[in-house]
Amino acid sequence: MPTTTVTPSPTTGAHLEFDGKSVVLPMINGSEGEIGIDIQALRAKTGAITLDPGYGNTGSCRSSITFIDGEKGILRYRGYPIEELAEMSTFLEVAWLLIYGELPTAEELARFSKEITYHTLLHEDFVRFFQAFPKDAHPMPVAAASVAALATFYQQPETDKSIQDAVLRLIAKMPTIAANAYKHSTGQPFIYPNNSLDYSSNFLRMMFATPCEEYTVDPVLSRAVDLLLILHADHEQNCSTSTVRMVGSSRANLFASISAGISALWGPLHGGANQQVIEMLERIEAEGGDAQKFVDRAKDKKDNSRLMGFGHRVYKNYDPRAAILKKSCASVLNKLGIRSRRLEIAMKLEEIALKDDYFITHKLYPNVDFYSGIIYQALGVPVNMFTVMFTLGRLPGWIAQWLEMRRDPDTRICRPRQIYTGAVQRSYAPITSRTGRA
Numbered sequence: 001m002p003t004t005t006v007t008p009s010p011t012t013g014a015h016l017e018f019d020g021k022s023v024v025l026p027m028i029n030g031s032e033g034e035i036g037i038d039i040q041a042l043r044a045k046t047g048a049i050t051l052d053p054g055y056g057n058t059g060s061c062r063s064s065i066t067f068i069d070g071e072k073g074i075l076r077y078r079g080y081p082i083e084e085l086a087e088m089s090t091f092l093e094v095a096w097l098l099i100y101g102e103l104p105t106a107e108e109l110a111r112f113s114k115e116i117t118y119h120t121l122l123h124e125d126f127v128r129f130f131q132a133f134p135k136d137a138h139p140m141p142v143a144a145a146s147v148a149a150l151a152t153f154y155q156q157p158e159t160d161k162s163i164q165d166a167v168l169r170l171i172a173k174m175p176t177i178a179a180n181a182y183k184h185s186t187g188q189p190f191i192y193p194n195n196s197l198d199y200s201s202n203f204l205r206m207m208f209a210t211p212c213e214e215y216t217v218d219p220v221l222s223r224a225v226d227l228l229l230i231l232h233a234d235h236e237q238n239c240s241t242s243t244v245r246m247v248g249s250s251r252a253n254l255f256a257s258i259s260a261g262i263s264a265l266w267g268p269l270h271g272g273a274n275q276q277v278i279e280m281l282e283r284i285e286a287e288g289g290d291a292q293k294f295v296d297r298a299k300d301k302k303d304n305s306r307l308m309g310f311g312h313r314v315y316k317n318y319d320p321r322a323a324i325l326k327k328s329c330a331s332v333l334n335k336l337g338i339r340s341r342r343l344e345i346a347m348k349l350e351e352i353a354l355k356d357d358y359f360i361t362h363k364l365y366p367n368v369d370f371y372s373g374i375i376y377q378a379l380g381v382p383v384n385m386f387t388v389m390f391t392l393g394r395l396p397g398w399i400a401q402w403l404e405m406r407r408d409p410d411t412r413i414c415r416p417r418q419i420y421t422g423a424v425q426r427s428y429a430p431i432t433s434r435t436g437r438a
Contacts, residue, residue, distance in 0.1 A: 013037075018046050028059075032067055049417045056313075060242060061408065065098060065400050066234045073317035077234060078102070086324045091229040092116065092199055095171060095396035098234055099403065113199075119172035120193035120202070122180070123153055130184045139181035139388045140266040146177045148259035158253065166254045167399055174395050175199065178388045179206035185384070200225040203392070208380060220335045224328050224375055225389075231321040231368060232390055234397025236314070240264040240271070244398045245405045246414040254402055261398050262391050271387040274373035277309040278383055281342040281374075284349075289341065291348035299358050309346075309370030310353060311363070321368035329371045332378050343374055 014037045016023040023045045028036040036059045043049050052058045067076045075082040078097050085094055089103075096104040096112055104112060129149060133142055147170070154169065156162040180190050183206075191206045201217040204225060209215035235241070244261040248254075265271035284294050297305040312319055333340055350366050353359040376386050405411050 016042075016046070018048065021046065028062075030062075031064075032069070043417070049419070051419055055242070060237060060414075061245065061405065062410075063237070063401070063404060064101070065397070065404060066236045068236050068314055070312070070314040070316050073315060073320050075235075075320050082231065082320055083324065086227055086230055089230065090198075091226045091233070091393075092171075094230050094233050098396045098400040099167065115168050116172045116199065117195040119169045120176055120195060122173055122176050125153075126180070127190065130180055130190075133184060135185065135187060137181075137185065138266075139178070139185060139385055140262065140391070142181040142184065143174075143177055143388055143391060144259045144262040144266070146181070147174075147255055147262060151253055151255035154255075163254065163403075167403075170254065170258060170399065171395060174392055175203035176206060178385070178392055179203060181388065182207055182382070182385055198222065198226075200229065204379075218335065220331060221379055224332045224379070227324070227328050228372055228375065228389065229393035231324060231372075232393030234394070234400065238270070239267070240394065241398060241401050244402050248402045248405050249411060249414045254399070257402050258395070258398055261394075265391055265394065266387055271390045273308065273367075274369035274376070274390075275383050275386050277346075277369050278342070278373040278377060278386075280306075280308040281345050284345050285341055289345055291345050292352055295349065295352050295356065299356075307349065307353065307359075307364070309373075310359065310366055312365075312367045315365065315367065316363040318365040319367040322366040322370055325368060325371035325375065326366075329375050329378075332375050336378055338378055340374065340378065342377075346370065346374060 012024065013027050014025040016025055023042070025042065026038040028038050030036070039050060050058070065078065067079070068074065077085060077094065078101060080097070080103075085097075089097075092113055093104060093109055096109060126146070126149075129146070130142070133145075150169065150173070154162075154166065156165075176193055183190050189211055191209045191211075193202055194205055195202070197205060197217065201219075201222040204217050204222060205215050237245075240261040243264040244257045247260040248257040252260075268276065284291060287294075294305060295307065297303040298307040329343065333343060350370070353364065353366075359365075372389075373383075373386060376389060377383070381389060
């Protein structure tokens with residue numbers, strides 16, 4: 001077998017010794033000191049490819065949108081720390097930042113908010129579209145199908161203007177789509193948007209108002225939703241974001257690309273994690289509420305119990321979003337006057353885990369899913385809508401990533417390679433001569 005040695009050099013590149021050949025691969029340096037080895041020419045020069053299941057060590061693009069340092073627990077949008085944005089900005093302000101690269105002026109934000117408001121209504125034919133789904137349809141595939149269907153309502157030739165219109169329509173209509181998906185599942189009439197309300201308040205009203213009873217939106221609860229959307233707005237090249245970019249690399253339109261991202265987010269290993277936290281807390285509560293006993297079982301390799309909401313593929317430190325939500329969670333429950341046994345269990349789980357050598361050595365800290373599910377449940381959002389809420393937040397990040405991909409001159413249609421492990425060439429045998437297999 002050929003032998004391979006890679007010797008990186010910050011000045012001359014990475015020197016790859018492969019099967020007696022010497023190849024120099026360029027080094028790519030990020031603005032935060034990240035280092036990448038450019039292997040675009042590897043196959044042409046050596047005939048070999050890299051193998052990286054899950055792409056955990058593969059950089060698929062250059063991006064200026066989001067920076068994460070998982071070891072230090074850092075998350076920044078366009079250079080701004082998530083802690084500062086969570087404290088001082090609104091979701092629409094963060095959406096503008098992600099999409100356009102800079103924080104908006106007061107005039108820009110006012111115009112953006114007005115344009116979003118103008119597009120909140122869905123075409124009346126969408127009523128029949130929703131009615132075609134079963135009553136027990138999960139809201140996520142309904143949302144994905146609805147976003148894909150938008151491409152049939154807006155079929156203009158792709159120009160800078162039509163793309164900008166699509167961006168505005170998606171951000172404006174997504175809360176209406178999400179609320180309608182929920183209303184359809186409950187058999188309640190759809191509630192039209194009230195454009196005198198802010199983005200998050202309008203969504204809460206469409207979710208919980210009825211024709212018989214108006215819903216007064218509490219500003220504390222509206223702010224909690226806005227905060228959750230900000231914290232989920234982008235998170236680098238995760239599964240759903242990479243899906244949006246991959247689909248978009250084929251020149252598929254924005255609606256189709258975002259629909260694919262929603263489908264990717266629906267998976268329980270991605271967007272469904274906060275639902276699993278709630279189910280875990282319900283299980284502990286049903287078993288008597290002994291958090292220490294559950295932690296001991298989670299550490300036992302012979303037991304299949306898992307401590308959900310702890311650990312992250314990227315963060316090897318405390319998820320900065322979890323620290324922000326911990327405070328918000330207490331504010332929401334205090335405002336609603338809720339004494340939550342599940343929150344008490346969650347707080348005890350966190351206290352135990354942060355002092356336990358097992359979790360410390362394995363770097364298992366609370367992540368954003370640990371508290372978000374508790375807040376959603378306190379607001380009255382049903383469990384099957386948790387991932388739809390995630391979709392609302394992630395939408396501007398997906399849009400920003402799609403736009404960046406489309407504008408990057410180095411973008412090519414995504415086409416991963418593979419290592420073939422199947423049968424070598426063999427001859428076809430007529431069916432009459434084939435014998436049975438044991």
